Amino acid sequence: MVRQKAELDIYLGKFLNNRYLIKDLIGKGGMGRVYLAEDAAKGGMPIAVKILSLSLANQQMSQRFAREIFIGAQLGRKSKHIVRVLSYGVTEEKVPFYIMEYLQGKNLKQILKIKPLTISKFLTICNQICLGLQCAHQGISLKGEIYPIVHRDIKPENIFISEDNKHRESIKILDFGIAKFLTERSGMTLTDSFIGSLPYCSPEHMEGRKLLDVRSDIYSLGVLMFEMLTGKHPFQTKSNSFGTWYQAHRFQTPPTVEEISPQVKIPQELQKLLMSCLAKEVSDRPQNISQILDILEKVQIQIKNDIVTTSNSIQLASPVQLVPVTSLSEKECLQKNWPKNKPIAPIGFPYLLPTSQGTIPTFWAMLPKQEIAKFLDKTYGTEFITKMNLYPMLLWVTVLYDAQLSLTRWLSYFLDLKDNKGEKIARSLSEIGYYHLLFFPLENPNRCSHVMTLNLTAIQRQQLTDWLDMSQESNNFILPKQAKSILKAEYEKLKLDIIRKLVVHQTSEKVSLKDWMNKLLGIFFKLLSHH
Known part of the structure; x- marks a missing residue:
């Protein structure tokens, strides 16, 4: 938090609760003042103290204050984008305050x-x-x-x-x-x-x-x-x-x-x-x-993906490359064999695959040959379902959807962020921003038959980063087995919404492509007319 010019007030240089030494005024507003302080119980660690602009008149107000601080503390643990509240107290004058993480910026x-x-x-x-x-x-x-x-x-x-x-x-x-x-x-x-x-x-x-x-x-x-x-x-x-x-x-x-x-x-x-x-x-x-x-x-x-026009010429903007060119690594995927330690059955699992372009997150799925053929070039999507406040685990879901046949295939896997393997896969997804989906036909399982590349959104990558940060400090309120049961139940409830989102996305993509092609044709005919 940015320093403001220090003002004379009764708190500067004082200890609150015999623990927090007030060093400097760093912010003020209608609700109170914020100070830079040191936590003597933690070796002088810098913290921020907010002292409110009122006193607690009665026990009821004290209870309400404690409740709101408890809520704020829970939210700070759930989201990286909410300031962390560490503790609270009351001054000798019955003025409430609370302790936050000290932020610089x-x-x-x-x-x-x-x-x-x-x-x-x-x-x-x-x-x-x-x-x-x-x-x-x-x-x-x-x-x-x-x-x-x-x-x-x-x-x-x-x-x-x-x-x-x-x-x-x-x-x-x-x-x-x-x-x-x-x-x-x-x-x-x-x-x-x-x-x-x-x-x-x-x-x-x-x-x-x-x-x-x-x-x-x-x-x-x-x-x-x-x-x-x-x-x-x-x-x-x-x-x-x-x-x-x-x-x-x-x-x-x-x-x-x-x-x-x-x-x-x-x-x-x-x-x-x-x-x-x-x-x-x-x-x-x-x-x-x-x-x-x-x-x-x-x-x-x-x-x-916008088309850029200038006053002197009309030109198509180079599309921003959201992910690296994947054709090379896709070709390498087609050379992969189904692991001998995995059963010949319609199952799926993630794997960090070393390629000439570096290690890339992949998901290997074995399905009937006819089913694979039906899903090629169809709608697909990726979802992550989690209850980070209970346990740091993700349910990674890949959805393949054919609207014409009303056919859906759900591929899912649990990533335990407390486990080294799960943490590495989640981190790779957030950093790389895409993954390869490898198909192995059930009738001829030895060699990968088809590869799809699925992109994550910017929001999904940010969420993965946030969840990984939170997992380092999270308290486990339940066992991993219980977390899986809760996420499975949540998954079943969300399936219909996920399909609806895919249908909307598919429709908007077709409209966007049509608009883009119309603009491109317009530019082409203008260039022809100039000649």
């Missing part, structure tokens, strides 16, 4: 003060914010029940871009649960008790609705995304009063990105996403973060 507000983000940077940061929010919205377990967690205060100051000692950036969302805790103070009117940042609040939040759901965060995210792309807020107000901002959020029509910043050109799909996130009615917004992640992924693919 800048918050998004400081970055946007300089200039808006490029589309590429926007997509990278936005994906990570969405992954953190998705984790919270999916909920945590309390007394056997799953409770979705709504942040209630998504804004640039609460998005932190941290940097590790290898200069790798990671997005962290701050202050989960604190807005809700501060809002729950008793005996106050709506405007007195309102906690949130007016420029980023959803209309229903400002109306004081107690049962806010994830779509309130999605509205705030829409405001944030607009600002990330343009450097400006989508709504203009004459004052900073509660009433003025309410009028803007409830009644002002948001402008397009181009109306605010003509120099910023974004795909139509992204513009539609921004407008839907900023919809006044919750039912008109994306209903969950997964829908936003799907659209962002499509935008990323579209940008990489």
